[in-house]
Amino acid sequence: MDAKVKRPLNELSATEIANKIATGETTCEAVVRDCLARIAARDNVVKAFVNFDPELALAQARAIDRGPRQGPLHGVPIGVKDIIDTADMPTEMGSPIYHGYHPVIDASCIALLRRAGAVILGKTATCEFAGSAPQETTNPHNAAYTPGGSSSGSAAAVADDMVPAALGTQTGGSVLRPASFCGVFGYKPTYNTFNKQGVWPAADSIDTIGWLARSIEDITLLTAVLRMETPASPRKLSAAPRVGLCRTEIWDTALPESKTAVEGAATALAKAGAKLRDIELPQAFAGLHAVARSTVNFYERAACMAFLWDHERDRLSPQMRRYIESGRKITRDDYVAGMRRLDQCRALLPGVFEEFDVLLVPCVPGEAPKGLGATGDPNMQAIWTALHTPSITLPTHRGPNDLPVGIQLVAQRYDDDRLLACSQWIWGRIGTPDMVGARRSS
Amino acid sequence: MDAKVKRPLNELSATEIANKIATGETTCEAVVRDCLARIAARDNVVKAFVNFDPELALAQARAIDRGPRQGPLHGVPIGVKDIIDTADMPTEMGSPIYHGYHPVIDASCIALLRRAGAVILGKTATCEFAGSAPQETTNPHNAAYTPGGSSSGSAAAVADDMVPAALGTQTGGSVLRPASFCGVFGYKPTYNTFNKQGVWPAADSIDTIGWLARSIEDITLLTAVLRMETPASPRKLSAAPRVGLCRTEIWDTALPESKTAVEGAATALAKAGAKLRDIELPQAFAGLHAVARSTVNFYERAACMAFLWDHERDRLSPQMRRYIESGRKITRDDYVAGMRRLDQCRALLPGVFEEFDVLLVPCVPGEAPKGLGATGDPNMQAIWTALHTPSITLPTHRGPNDLPVGIQLVAQRYDDDRLLACSQWIWGRIGTPDMVGARRSS
Numbered sequence: 045m046d047a048k049v050k051r052p053l054n055e056l057s058a059t060e061i062a063n064k065i066a067t068g069e070t071t072c073e074a075v076v077r078d079c080l081a082r083i084a085a086r087d088n089v090v091k092a093f094v095n096f097d098p099e100l101a102l103a104q105a106r107a108i109d110r111g112p113r114q115g116p117l118h119g120v121p122i123g124v125k126d127i128i129d130t131a132d133m134p135t136e137m138g139s140p141i142y143h144g145y146h147p148v149i150d151a152s153c154i155a156l157l158r159r160a161g162a163v164i165l166g167k168t169a170t171c172e173f174a175g176s177a178p179q180e181t182t183n184p185h186n187a188a189y190t191p192g193g194s195s196s197g198s199a200a201a202v203a204d205d206m207v208p209a210a211l212g213t214q215t216g217g218s219v220l221r222p223a224s225f226c227g228v229f230g231y232k233p234t235y236n237t238f239n240k241q242g243v244w245p246a247a248d249s250i251d252t253i254g255w256l257a258r259s260i261e262d263i264t265l266l267t268a269v270l271r272m273e274t275p276a277s278p279r280k281l282s283a284a285p286r287v288g289l290c291r292t293e294i295w296d297t298a299l300p301e302s303k304t305a306v307e308g309a310a311t312a313l314a315k316a317g318a319k320l321r322d323i324e325l326p327q328a329f330a331g332l333h334a335v336a337r338s339t340v341n342f343y344e345r346a347a348c349m350a351f352l353w354d355h356e357r358d359r360l361s362p363q364m365r366r367y368i369e370s371g372r373k374i375t376r377d378d379y380v381a382g383m384r385r386l387d388q389c390r391a392l393l394p395g396v397f398e399e400f401d402v403l404l405v406p407c408v409p410g411e412a413p414k415g416l417g418a419t420g421d422p423n424m425q426a427i428w429t430a431l432h433t434p435s436i437t438l439p440t441h442r443g444p445n446d447l448p449v450g451i452q453l454v455a456q457r458y459d460d461d462r463l464l465a466c467s468q469w470i471w472g473r474i475g476t477p478d479m480v481g482a483r484r485s486s
Numbered sequence: 487m488d489a490k491v492k493r494p495l496n497e498l499s500a501t502e503i504a505n506k507i508a509t510g511e512t513t514c515e516a517v518v519r520d521c522l523a524r525i526a527a528r529d530n531v532v533k534a535f536v537n538f539d540p541e542l543a544l545a546q547a548r549a550i551d552r553g554p555r556q557g558p559l560h561g562v563p564i565g566v567k568d569i570i571d572t573a574d575m576p577t578e579m580g581s582p583i584y585h586g587y588h589p590v591i592d593a594s595c596i597a598l599l600r601r602a603g604a605v606i607l608g609k610t611a612t613c614e615f616a617g618s619a620p621q622e623t624t625n626p627h628n629a630a631y632t633p634g635g636s637s638s639g640s641a642a643a644v645a646d647d648m649v650p651a652a653l654g655t656q657t658g659g660s661v662l663r664p665a666s667f668c669g670v671f672g673y674k675p676t677y678n679t680f681n682k683q684g685v686w687p688a689a690d691s692i693d694t695i696g697w698l699a700r701s702i703e704d705i706t707l708l709t710a711v712l713r714m715e716t717p718a719s720p721r722k723l724s725a726a727p728r729v730g731l732c733r734t735e736i737w738d739t740a741l742p743e744s745k746t747a748v749e750g751a752a753t754a755l756a757k758a759g760a761k762l763r764d765i766e767l768p769q770a771f772a773g774l775h776a777v778a779r780s781t782v783n784f785y786e787r788a789a790c791m792a793f794l795w796d797h798e799r800d801r802l803s804p805q806m807r808r809y810i811e812s813g814r815k816i817t818r819d820d821y822v823a824g825m826r827r828l829d830q831c832r833a834l835l836p837g838v839f840e841e842f843d844v845l846l847v848p849c850v851p852g853e854a855p856k857g858l859g860a861t862g863d864p865n866m867q868a869i870w871t872a873l874h875t876p877s878i879t880l881p882t883h884r885g886p887n888d889l890p891v892g893i894q895l896v897a898q899r900y901d902d903d904r905l906l907a908c909s910q911w912i913w914g915r916i917g918t919p920d921m922v923g924a925r926r927s928s
Contacts, residue, residue: 155796236825249678346714347598350592351591351592380900
């Protein structure tokens with residue numbers, strides 16, 4: 045008996061699934077059955093999925109198998125953060141207020157995925173309204189630790205092989221932090237790359253839809269679909285990338301494992317031939333994480349939650365009430381000053397990236413913190429979200445508790461293709477396949 | 487009998503209504519009754535309202551009158567473009583697809599208005615999904631002419647004294663053009679000033695919520711509420727404004743009445759003491775209206791309409807299908823090039839405004855075109871929407887058919903308070919009260 049044949053289909057990448065279905069080697073139904081089996085076996089502990097109907101998933105799969113080829117994701121199961129509207133399953137926003145809520149249409153990103161042949165396997169747990177109050181999801185590496193958030197379920201489901209890829213959203217660090225904590229790739233494109241129609245807003249001027257997956261190749265494929273492009277192989281670099289090692293002003297908030305990850309990656313990359321040099325951000329960037337998280341995020345949150353504040357305050361979490369209360373105290377002038385600061389810093393980015401293809405920066409302070417009451421510190425991810433630059437985390441390292449610690453790579457705005465190509469180059473030099481996901485741990 | 491007492495309350499401004507209710511001189515119910523009477527008398531011709539329940543409006547009014555003072559808009563009736571979610575009345579997007587659709591919560595802007603004590607009088611006609619396919623609204627000055635769009639009903643309702651102010655949205659020129667055609671003030675703030683939660687997206691990177699009203703004072707009041715600020719009197723200028731007369735590269739598309747309006751305003755302003763000087767936009771701005779309207783608008787439209795394109799194509803208008811088809815042909819590279827162009831031009835704005843408080847620019851090619859099948863040319867408004875600059879139209883002039891022709895004033899991003907103060911100064915020098923609205927015509 046061939047061992048390869050017995051590898052469960054839920055462990056395959058999206059690219060592999062699409063290829064095997066295209067060649068007739070397997071069916072969408074078989075893939076979905078293996079994903080469902082994994083969920084049945086593990087989700088009582090991981091609690092990645094919140095709205096999820098096995099029969100609906102199988103019905104979608106069978107319809108895909110019966111029908112003509114839809115597109116490049118034909119038959120690929122995808123998990124979807126539960127703040128993204130789906131017409132055929134509830135969208136509950138991680139809040140009792142939206143219990144049982146059924147949107148009338150799919151969000152733009154969901155429609156584009158289905159157009160490409162994807163099966164929406166189910167909705168993944170999100171912190172309440174993509175904020176900071178978590179649901180019950182655990183880290184698939186160790187259930188005593190947070191998976192990160194707010195795209196908690198998306199990161200956990202992908203890390204635990206329940207689904208090859210999942211949609212998340214990032215306003216502070218809600219894609220890259222859970223990806224880093226769960227040991228998967230997390231990618232936030234340039235702001236406004238994936239259309240946000242049908243996605244609950246947190247702070248609209250920085251909210252960005254992103255991907256959690258187990259390979260850069262998958263992220264490239266999935267990104268092409270949401271960019272309404274024909275997928276192509278990831279661009280190959282013609283020369284070794286120019287990498288700026290940027291510790292950032294909050295370097296001291298990093299634990300040893302995160303410093304080791306970033307500096308270890310830098311050393312290994314230099315050895316592998318990357319053109320590596322230190323870079324310090326201009327003085328104008330000082331305190332940008334606070335501008336992003338406290339001023340812009342809270343102010344816009346107070347605005348977009350106006351109805352729920354007035355009518356459903358008792359059913360909001362204490363964390364969300366604090367966000368909104370903070371936002372209501374921010375003056376318009378302070379908000380505008382924050383927006384101007386972000387503009388000024390964006391205008392300095394051409395200088396920052398003049399001699400670099402990507403910056404190598406810390407992604408997280410360290411491993412996932414213990415406990416499920418909070419999802420960790422978003423400062424290191426939030427700087428780049430607010431600057432609208434594309435960023436990605438690669439699951440390169442582990443910490444003292446053998447939990448994942450990712451590094452973060454950042455590129456100039458709209459240089460997403462370069463970021464993905466550099467990431468592929470870098471992962472090829474310093475990545476280890478068995479660092480991806482929780483298979484080793486679980 | 488005092489003539490003043492007999493002036494119908496629907497003819498008052500929002501500021502006047504709020505003051506009279508606050509002093510006990512009238513009640514919200516009395517105001518709403520006069521608005522309803524006006525609608526009953528005129529809306530069979532004007533067709534400004536689409537979702538509208540007199541009993542619900544009166545019930546809101548009575549609740550306001552019975553309850554404690556809510557805020558600065560206590561008792562003020564407001565019209566709302568029907569792409570903005572309201573929890574207590576349908577939101578139909580100007581499309582049969584959304585016939586009878588009931589959102590579960592109010593949009594952020596509606597919640598903030600209600601928090602301030604406003605009565606949502608009803609929903610106003612919009613072009614389909616804030617695009618270009620009009621509903622049946624007519625120009626209240628002459629029913630044979632378009633009121634403009636896509637905020638058609640909001641402009642017509644305000645011009646016809648059905649309501650003192652109404653919310654619109656602008657992606658190309660959907661606030662300022664109908665305001666100009668109907669002879670009211672139309673204001674589009676700096677991009678992202680009013681939170682868009684609960685508003686149907688057209689092209690999210692440029693969509694902006696704005697106001698249609700019959701006075702700048704009202705716009706200032708209403709804007710403070712949506713900015714979550716305590717209203718203050720419009721800022722007074724300490725010196726005459728520095729006005730840049732900017733004909734723009736599409737000056738030749740203006741009809742004589744629009745050229746006369748802009749140049750006449752310039753002459754009158756110089757005479758009144760404004761520091762007036764010609765300015766030409768930098769070469770980088772060439773063709774920006776096309777970038778805004780065709781590239782960015784169509785591309786994002788194709789993305790955000792993905793579900794409706796796949797599932798409801800037959801119920802989309804031919805105009806919308808053309809938008810989406812055009813958008814689907816735009817490559818990602820072309821879209822990104824357009825977004826970069828806009829960024830580059832925004833970076834040049836400090837230079838453009840270095841010596842000017844506001845630019846005086848054409849608002850529309852001319853009077854409202856005849857016929858109800860199309861809503862006019864948005865190029866002159868679209869440049870500034872895409873640049874994210876605040877813009878306002880003042881109803882200063884009339885054309886050969888005695889229909890209104892507005893001028894447009896534009897300020898630097900985030901300089902909304904300066905724009906409103908300059909507009910007040912300018913209106914005080916060159917405005918004529920009886921040019922506002924359709925009372926003279928109807």
